[in-house]
Amino acid sequence: MTPASYSDRHIGPDSKETAEMLGSVGYPTLAALIDAAVPEDIRTTTLTLGPALTEEEALRKLRSYAKQNVVLQSFYGQGYFDTITPPVIRRNVVEDPGWYTAYTPYQPEISQGRLEALLNFQTMVQELTGLPIANASLLDEATAVAEAVGLMARTNKKGNRVILDRRLHPQVVAVTAERARTLGLEVEIADVSSGVVGESLIGVVLAYPGTEGDIVDIRGAIEDIHSRGGLAAIATDLLALQLLESPGTLGADIAVGSSQRFGVPLFFGGPHAAFMAVTDKLKRQLAGRIVGVSKDAEGRPAYRLALQTREQHIRRERATSNICTAQALLAVCAAMYAIWHGPAGLRAIAERVHQYASDFAQAVGDKVVHENFFDTVTVECDAPAIVAAATEAGYLVRSLGDSKVSVSFGEGATREDVEKLAQLFGATATESEARPLPLPRTTETLTHPIFSSVHSETQMLRYLRELKDKDLALDRTMIPLGSCTMKLNPTTGMEPITWPEFANVHPYAPDSQTAGWRALLNEMEEWLAEITGYAKVSVQPNAGSQGELAGLLAIRRYHQANGEHQRDIIVIPQSAHGTNAASATLAKLRVVVVATAPDGSIDLGDLDAKLEKHAENIAGIMITYPSTHGVFEDTVREVCQKVHAVGGQVYIDGANLNALTGIARPGEFGGDVSHLNLHKTFSIPHGGGGPGVGPVAVAEHLVPFLPTDANAVDFTKETPINIGVPTSGARYGSAGVVPIAWAYIAMMGTEGLERASATAVLNANYLARELSDSFPVLYTGKNDLVGHECIFDLRGLEHDTGVSATDVAKRLVDYGFHAPTLSFPVAGTLMVEPTESEDKAELDRFIAAMRSIRAEIEEIAQGSITFEESVLHHAPFTAESVSDDEWGYAFSRRQAAYPVTSLRQGVKYFPPVRRIDEAFGDRHFACSCPPPEAFNIED
Ligand SMILES: Cc1ncc(COP(=O)(O)O)c(C=O)c1O
Incomplete structure (x- = not known):
């Protein structure tokens, strides 16, 4: 027996579980599933990243990079x-x-x-x-x-x-x-x-x-x-x-x-x-997230994000920022x-x-x-x-x-x-x-x-x-957040980030002192170019939003350098992530929205009409692939060709690259530029809202427009139009966390990365298949398959019973789960992305929770209980609330806190607050710590 490889540790399901889930989805092998799910015309040949390193080998290589840095007292x-x-x-x-x-x-x-x-x-x-x-x-x-x-x-x-x-x-x-x-x-x-x-x-x-x-x-x-x-x-x-x-x-x-x-x-x-x-x-007008104080269903002070209507996910191109x-x-x-x-x-x-x-x-x-x-x-x-x-x-x-x-x-x-x-x-x-x-x-x-x-x-x-x-x-x-790829973050990758030879290097130390850092970062950029099929990559943007801005500026400047200053329209699908439109505004591009066809794909008729109407002004299109609807659209090549035909550039948002790595390369199937989210696909942890790294990857003709070094430009004059501009204060942006992504790629190798993507697609299809009787899956692609995530549509149930996607999200907390993505990209839905790191037992636990919730909804549908009296309406429950002497609800304490028996076996998570009144917090805006008296239970 050989010890397990790192990819076996990273990928949740083992071969037996994989076979069982493939059986449920109806395919004999992972390869057959991917053949059935992904359009033939975008498939790529095998990557040339080579074999995987073991964890020890990866650490040894990282140590050798670290040693090449000279750390002076700063x-x-x-x-x-x-x-x-x-x-x-x-x-x-x-x-x-x-x-x-x-x-x-x-x-x-x-x-x-x-x-x-x-x-x-x-x-x-x-x-x-x-x-x-x-x-x-x-x-x-x-x-x-x-x-x-x-x-x-x-x-x-x-x-x-x-x-x-x-x-x-x-x-x-x-x-x-x-x-x-x-x-x-x-x-x-x-x-x-x-x-x-x-x-x-x-x-x-x-x-x-x-x-x-x-x-x-x-x-x-x-x-x-x-x-x-x-x-x-x-x-x-x-x-x-x-x-x-x-x-x-x-x-x-x-x-x-x-x-x-x-x-x-x-x-x-x-x-x-x-x-x-x-x-x-x-x-x-403030940019970025603000934490504010509100109250929960029992009137206790509770925190939540405030004034969100300023932000890109709601206000889109009129947001205060793309952050x-x-x-x-x-x-x-x-x-x-x-x-x-x-x-x-x-x-x-x-x-x-x-x-x-x-x-x-x-x-x-x-x-x-x-x-x-x-x-x-x-x-x-x-x-x-x-x-x-x-x-x-x-x-x-x-x-x-x-x-x-x-x-x-x-x-x-x-x-x-x-x-x-x-x-x-x-x-x-x-x-x-x-x-x-x-x-x-x-x-x-x-x-x-x-x-x-x-x-x-x-x-x-x-x-x-x-x-x-x-x-x-x-x-x-598991944190099954669609569009967020909450996968395992390798401990081996986390270790080196605080090594002094990496952590204590000043960003403006001379090159003679940073050979190790630069070798690692350059290798990372080369790997990402290989994975995406683009000519060159810059890791400078320090979040996906910044990668988007860098990519859109590359497109804008490319057109301007060609004398096409009038090209200032970017076409964006209805379902796009809010950052896309907000970044377009920052790049001084006007947004034209293209409609969604009934099957969730880009409406090609509407696209043709928009391209024809604005042909002279089209700077490009910004699409996400697989789409934010969670499917591999088989028209993606055609969409790219149509945009190129009118002189536009194609931006492929790479946030969903976890479904593509080793399977298809955006730079090959029509993209001119993409950003990636290393804090999704490549395992950098999300940190509760950052850090992130959002490298921008470009085709050959856009290489001159990649981000430049902020310390090497003459800022007194406008930057010449034939080169890029800096997007962050440091040449390599958030370099400090890149070793995590480096370790992930090094330890997965070509085979591991391909298997990770295929397993991510398998896990999503398994959930879609097992839960589709309970909650309809909104969109599917070829052969009725989804990509690496799927959208459960709760609008019909809400109409019939009053139970909303939010109620289900809150109720999942009582089952010990983080909610899926709520109401993005379609209001009234839940988007689930399990990632490859979740094993079958965890997926089955989620399936059991969702089925149990569906049964709770059914009680309302059958008239056994009203929505207002139901457990769904009142979820989630704190430990204190279920142990209170008074219990005025129409359901039992056990149903509230332990709705499935499996919860009694492990350590049950109780949230510290009941459901939070989000609107109250904005009406009574407060964004600093309340004084201790605010928490006085005697008031
Ligand atoms: C499709 C898509 N594009 C862009 C982004 C923006 O990335 P970031 O949050 O790193 O700015 C996200 C983030 O959730 C996303 O899901």
């Missing part, structure tokens, strides 16, 4: 700082599957733990920035500032001009300027410290502190901006705000930045949680870091950092360029010589041209470092007075009791455990 700054991840957070959040395998908290009853953690993040950002409304994270600082400019443009329709402070980090200006120009805004990059001139201003982004570390009094500038009708956004640093006056107190409308230095490693650029906070007036996956896990880390250290501890860290910077500046003397600084000291010097000497001494510092170097002190800096760094400049450091700050903080920080509630490690452990236990993540149950 004093580089520029938005990424040396920080210390408290081990209690590293082990019990970053490395804990209870946290990292959770999904975005769309189902709030089973997400109270991570919603609370994200609310802590928002409360922290609100308190530190002095602004009342914060979101639950954005992707990185550069894109967050771009979002701030988007917000200003939407709010302030009178003008067209935006000014970016010259003192912002260069990568921030590069990303923001190009995004703003794409939207048709006039961008000026100027020194705004002494005021703002000119008319038709929509707003200004000010740096506080600046990229060279300098702090200027921005109050005059803010007044100027307001007097000219503009909005003032401040790009800031949360650690500096321990000591500096809050942007809100200074009059800012928006504050943005990165929370990376709150305990999140450098990760060679990401993932890190960016933040945005705004005034109350701007709350409906879907953000950086939830990293936001949780940052919030826990603040709780761990508390206000006094954080202030002490900030004071130490400032003290060391002051001592260093004092030693270096009159060569210091800026009088006022927090942690970053810029020095006039022979930069190449100093950088070389620093490298020799083990330090990474930043050169600003040939005659200036900046040194940024982070949490890990020691007095010895101060002394050694001073010596590089021929100076001797001694303890001195801390440099007075120009705008010292007058307002208190982190006053909410949560930030003073944890003193010991025991308390922290228990708090993290308590929150985690409130939630359902993949480590407890």
Whole structure:
């Protein structure tokens, strides 16, 4: 006997179970099933990724990559700082599957733990920035500032001009300027410290502190901006705000930045949680998710996502942003870091950092360029010589041209470092007075009791455990969310991400120090090109939404470079994911919707009509394959040909690549560009709402338009039309989590990847077949088969009994399941994607739960009970509710809590709250932690 291969560990069903399920679906082998399900004309030949590595071999190879990186102590700054991840957070959040395998908290009853953690993040950002409304994270600082400019443009329709402070980090200006120009805004990059001139201003982004570390009094500038009708956004640093006056107190409308230095490693650029906070007036324009407080059916405070009508999944092309996956896990880390250290501890860290910077500046003397600084000291010097000497001494510092170097002190800096760094400049450091700050903080920080509630490690452990236990993540149950591919995240892939040789590398370290990182990332890009059939891939986009934007910009710029500026219409099917339309808007493309035929495929007649009507203006089409209806449409080649025939480009959303890997390649069957979601198909965990990696893959003719390095562009001018633009502040985006996807591909190999896709299709068809008598399957493709997911239609049952898809989703919680995707892409339905990682027993458990729920619905249909009295209407049930002395329901406690006997055998999950009143929360909007009294059970 040989030990099991990794693919046998990853793929749930063994050969016996596979055979049984194939029997139920009616095919002798997986190959026969795939032949029957997937159109012949898109099938591909075998991939050439080669044989799989064992887990040990994969780790050995990852170690050899890690060793090729040279890790210097980072004093580089520029938005990424040396920080210390408290081990209690590293082990019990970053490395804990209870946290990292959770999904975005769309189902709030089973997400109270991570919603609370994200609310802590928002409360922290609100308190530190002095602004009342914060979101639950954005992707990185550069894109967050771009979002701030988007917000200003939407709010302030009178003008067209935006000014970016010259003192912002260069990568921030590069990303923001190009995004703003794409939207048709006039961008000026100027020194705004002494005021703002000119008319038709929509707003200004000010740096506080600046990229060279300098702090200027921005109050005059803010007044100027307001007097000219503009909005003032401040790009800031949360650690500096321990000591500096809050942007809100200074009059800012928006504050943005990165929370990376709150305990999140450098990760060679990401993932890190960016933040945005705004005034109350701007709350409906805020980008990204916001956690809010509402109440459950028993009137208790309960958390859920708030003001969702701003977001892409509802508002589509009129959304405030295209953000879907953000950086939830990293936001949780940052919030826990603040709780761990508390206000006094954080202030002490900030004071130490400032003290060391002051001592260093004092030693270096009159060569210091800026009088006022927090942690970053810029020095006039022979930069190449100093950088070389620093490298020799083990330090990474930043050169600003040939005659200036900046040194940024982070949490890990020691007095010895101060002394050694001073010596590089021929100076001797001694303890001195801390440099007075120009705008010292007058307002208190982190006053909410949560930030003073944890003193010991025991308390922290228990708090993290308590929150985690409130939630359902993949480590407890399958998460059958259609379109989300919640598959196993390999532990072997998770291990290396916190190795210091990967985690502690600054994104702007010179290439000579990052050979290992770049080899791994380049290999990953090559593998993805092979899998998708495209010429080249960039892993820079840090979520699917960003990959979409990068891909659409590639299409737009390609047409413009060919002189076809009029091509600005993108055709999108009715059923498309909301990010598609929202990304199109950001790429300044107009959306034309193509209808769905009765069988769920693209209506070819309508497509022809739209292509004919807009032929001259067609930039392209954006389709998802297999479609968001869960089927392999056999007209996909024809659709691509039709669009190409009118001169358009084909964007194939690769979010559903889990049905295609090793089976068909979008770059071969008609796509010009795709994005992939490594946090779906390639096993990066979803983190409760991010991180993600959304690589963009393009055909040969679009290669010049791939994302460029934000630090290598001349942002003072519009980027030439024949090249791409940066989509993230770091060259490789969220590089830090790519080793997970690398390990997955390496350990699956060609055979494993093909078998995974085929098993994903088998599992979905098995569920569809077994449940179709209970709930009709909305769409099927060739041979009555679905792809890797299927849609159960509850509209008929709702009409007859009043039981909605939402009721079924909530009732599934009582059976210990995370609900499937609710009402996407069709209202009133549930979309189920089991993935290949679920074994037959888990699928059967789900089938049993769904059949049992169907029987509960039948009782209503038969008139045995009314809908209002039914268990479905009142689900889910907390442990407390079913053990209450009073029980006024028409069904038994046992039916409520233990509707199937199998629940009595394992550890039963009880949600911590009853059904949440979502609308109440928006009517009484609150998005910071409620005070402890709000939870007082005696009220
Ligand atoms: C079909 C489809 N496209 C795009 C996206 C956006 O990806 P992300 O959430 O990484 O931004 C999703 C995410 O759920 C999706 O399902």
